Structure formats: structure tokens, C-alpha cells
Amino acid sequence: MDKIKVMLVEDDPFWREILTNDLNQAEDLEVVSTALTREEAVEAAKKINIDVILMDINLTASNLDGLDAAREISAAHKGRIKIIVLTSLSEKDVILDSFRKGAVNYITKRNYHDIVTAIREACGNRSTIHPDAAEAVRQEIQLSVLTPMEREVYELKQSGLNKTQISDKLHKSINTIKSQLRSIRDKLM
Numbered sequence: 001m002d003k004i005k006v007m008l009v010e011d012d013p014f015w016r017e018i019l020t021n022d023l024n025q026a027e028d029l030e031v032v033s034t035a036l037t038r039e040e041a042v043e044a045a046k047k048i049n050i051d052v053i054l055m056d057i058n059l060t061a062s063n064l065d066g067l068d069a070a071r072e073i074s075a076a077h078k079g080r081i082k083i084i085v086l087t088s089l090s091e092k093d094v095i096l097d098s099f100r101k102g103a104v105n106y107i108t109k110r111n112y113h114d115i116v117t118a119i120r121e122a123c124g125n126r127s128t129i130h131p132d133a134a135e136a137v138r139q140e141i142q143l144s145v146l147t148p149m150e151r152e153v154y155e156l157k158q159s160g161l162n163k164t165q166i167s168d169k170l171h172k173s174i175n176t177i178k179s180q181l182r183s184i185r186d187k188l189m
Contacts (some may be wrong), residue, residue, distance in 0.1 A: 086112060163177050
């Protein structure tokens with residue numbers, strides 16, 4: 001049986017050691033490479049036969065450079081290498097950006113015990129979206145029915161602004177804002 005070849009892209013030595021040990025204990029997985037930076041990850045993906053990459057996204061001082069690495073690797077390998085984001089971040093925008101840049105799954109480090117299953121699923125082209133990311137993805141799909149203006153009004157309303165404040169901020173009449181809020185409610189219900 002061929003083992004699933006995994007590259008771990010992680011700058012934290014604690015997580016690198018824990019994950020490498022855990023993954024190498026699975027008889028069908030093998031950590032074939034580790035990388036600490038975006039540049040190392042991109043270069044290794046060019047030179048080594050890899051099936052799945054576990055990608056941390058903050059490799060240097062909270063720059064989200066792991067997302068840049070995911071985008072480069074995904075584009076260069078046309079999706080052949082599956083990328084699973086494994087990070088401590090749980091912000092909706094980061095989750096969505098990860099999928100836009102080529103990730104097939106997104107798992108927070110507090111749920112790292114789910115990673116072996118996620119690797120097997122990704123390698124078999126049947127990855128499910130982990131619960132850590134599912135709500136953000138579901139919400140984004142629901143919001144996709146809104147026009148760009150409705151989306152802007154929705155986000156301002158979600159941030160706590162009332163109709164008058166939204167009207168002032170967008171330089172629109174209060175009646176226009178009321179109409180858009182009604183349309184948003186109708187589309188999302």
C-alpha cells in the first residue's frame with residue numbers, strides 16, 4: 001500500500017513535532033517534508049512528490065503568508081496537491097480566503113485530532129468541510145444572493161449601525177435603506 005505523502009508547513013517547533021509524530025504513527029501516512037516559510041513550502045512542492053499539505057497560515061509575524069503559499073502551490077499544481085489549512089485563526093474572512101486560495105479544508109489547531117481523517121478524505125477527493133469552517137462557508141453561500149449594495153448594507157447592519165447611521169454613512173435616503181433592508185430580509189428568509 002502506498003502511503004499518503006504529507007508536507008507540514010509550520011513555523012512553530014511545538015506543533016511541528018506534535019503533528020509529525022502523530023501523522024507518522026498512522027500506517028498509511030508519511031511526513032515527507034516540513035517547511036517553515038512560504039518560500040520553503042513553494043520550493044518543496046516543486047521538488048518533492050506530495051499528496052497533501054498541512055498549511056499553517058501565519059508563518060511570519062501574522063502576515064497570512066501561508067495563504068500566499070497555498071495560492072502559489074494550488075495554481076502551480078492545478079489542484080493535484082491537496083491543501084488543508086491547520087491554524088489557530090477562526091475569523092470568517094480568513095476561512096473564506098483560504099478556500100479561495102486553494103484549500104480543500106480548514107481545521108483549527110484545537111481540533112487537530114481530526115487531521116488524519118481530513119488528510120485521508122482530501123487524498124481520496126472526498127473531503128468534507130470541517131465544522132470549524134462550515135458555518136462561515138454556509139453563511140457566505142446564503143449571502144451570495146445579495147447585490148453588492150445589499151451586502152454593504154447587511155454588513156453595516158451586522159456591525160451594529162441603525163438605519164439612520166447606515167443612511168448617513170452611505171449617503172442614501174432612509175427610505176432607500178429601509179427598502180434594501182426589506183429586500184435583504186426577504187432574500188435571506
